[in-house]
Amino acid sequence: MNRPLLFNLGIEEDLFHSVAAGLDGEIGDVDVRRFPDGETYIRFNVECAQRPTILACSLDRPDPKTLPLLFAADTLRDLGAANIGLVAPYLAYMRQDKRFHAGEGITSRYYAALLSRTFDWLVTVDPHLHRFHEMGQIYSIPARVAHAAPGVAHWIRDHVASPVLIGPDSESRQWVDDVAGRAGAPFVVLSKQRRGDRTVEISIPDIERYSDATPVLVDDIISTGQTMAATIHHLNQLGTAPPVCVGVHAIFAEGAEQALAPAATIATCNTVSHPSNQIDVTEPILEAIQTLNYGVRVKGQSKGPE
Numbered sequence: 054m055n056r057p058l059l060f061n062l063g064i065e066e067d068l069f070h071s072v073a074a075g076l077d078g079e080i081g082d083v084d085v086r087r088f089p090d091g092e093t094y095i096r097f098n099v100e101c102a103q104r105p106t107i108l109a110c111s112l113d114r115p116d117p118k119t120l121p122l123l124f125a126a127d128t129l130r131d132l133g134a135a136n137i138g139l140v141a142p143y144l145a146y147m148r149q150d151k152r153f154h155a156g157e158g159i160t161s162r163y164y165a166a167l168l169s170r171t172f173d174w175l176v177t178v179d180p181h182l183h184r185f186h187e188m189g190q191i192y193s194i195p196a197r198v199a200h201a202a203p204g205v206a207h208w209i210r211d212h213v214a215s216p217v218l219i220g221p222d223s224e225s226r227q228w229v230d231d232v233a234g235r236a237g238a239p240f241v242v243l244s245k246q247r248r249g250d251r252t253v254e255i256s257i258p259d260i261e262r263y264s265d266a267t268p269v270l271v272d273d274i275i276s277t278g279q280t281m282a283a284t285i286h287h288l289n290q291l292g293t294a295p296p297v298c299v300g301v302h303a304i305f306a307e308g309a310e311q312a313l314a315p316a317a318t319i320a321t322c323n324t325v326s327h328p329s330n331q332i333d334v335t336e337p338i339l340e341a342i343q344t345l346n347y348g349v350r351v352k353g354q355s356k357g358p359e
């Protein structure tokens with residue numbers, strides 16, 4: 054099989070280069086721009102026929118990115134690519150996974166159907182799997198999950214003396230448990246009620262027994278920052294040390310930086326490019342790609358299991 058061809062349609066540049074290097078891939082040149090009327094123009098400036106191809110695109114703020122991404126994949130198909138994979142370190146539309154109110158759309162399903170129609174495979178990092186427990190419940194293509202927990206735990210061990218990990222809600226328990234185990238730290242899980250898009254209420258169990266520890270809030274997504282901000286507020290009232298915030302995906306919707314100003318430190322993974330990025334996810338992405346069988350191999354590794 055030919056060397057894979059990778060195109061960066063919007064992931065953090067260092068992450069893109071290290072994934073490409075790990076796959077011994079060739080970085081391809083593609084022009085994506087808008088015509089004056091706002092429509093998308095795509096041109097691949099490299100021979101794609103018979104090549105395994107990968108489009109890399111982090112799908113935060115997904116709507117303007119999605120149509121060019123789908124057109125790019127369709128173009129590769131037209132040009133005879135052997136197969137087309139998507140590396141989306143952040144995967145969008147995972148949170149509206151049920152009809153919370155009558156008449157709502159279950160956009161998690163619709164978005165998954167769109168991508169599944171167009172790509173042959175998908176790799177993402179810690180998607181927000183809540184009511185769906187496996188990617189196969191909504192994605193009909195092979196969709197692999199890369200796990201940030203080892204890198205997050207490593208960062209905590211290296212940067213925080215005597216941490217106590219705090220998960221913001223019951224959804225986070227499994228993940229926080231995993232990170233805490235790897236970091237060799239205790240953890241507590243809070244109870245959270247979301248009152249609206251930008252309003253959350255947090256209640257904190259008894260954490261007095263960890264009064265000498267540094268609270269480390271860990272969560273998969275920092276969007277409005279309200280979940281972490283509400284937790285920080287309560288911890289401040291309890292007189293704990295200033296908390297450290299660790300998130301996988303640094304969405305940082307408008308106002309989040311301001312909401313999180315009271316945090317001592319904020320560290321995130323490079324799944325969404327942001328100044329707080331400190332944890333690299335190259336390794337788990339390569340490990341996830343290695344489990345697929347589309348002619349894309351991690352350098353120095355033998356064939357994957359599929």
Ligand SMILES: O=P(O)(O)OC[C@H]1O[C@@H](O)[C@H](O)[C@@H]1O
Nearest residue numbers: 272274275276277278279280
């Ligand atoms: O509170 P913001 O930052 O808006 O949203 C992030 C939270 O919303 C949940 O779905 C995530 O798992 C995380 O706990």
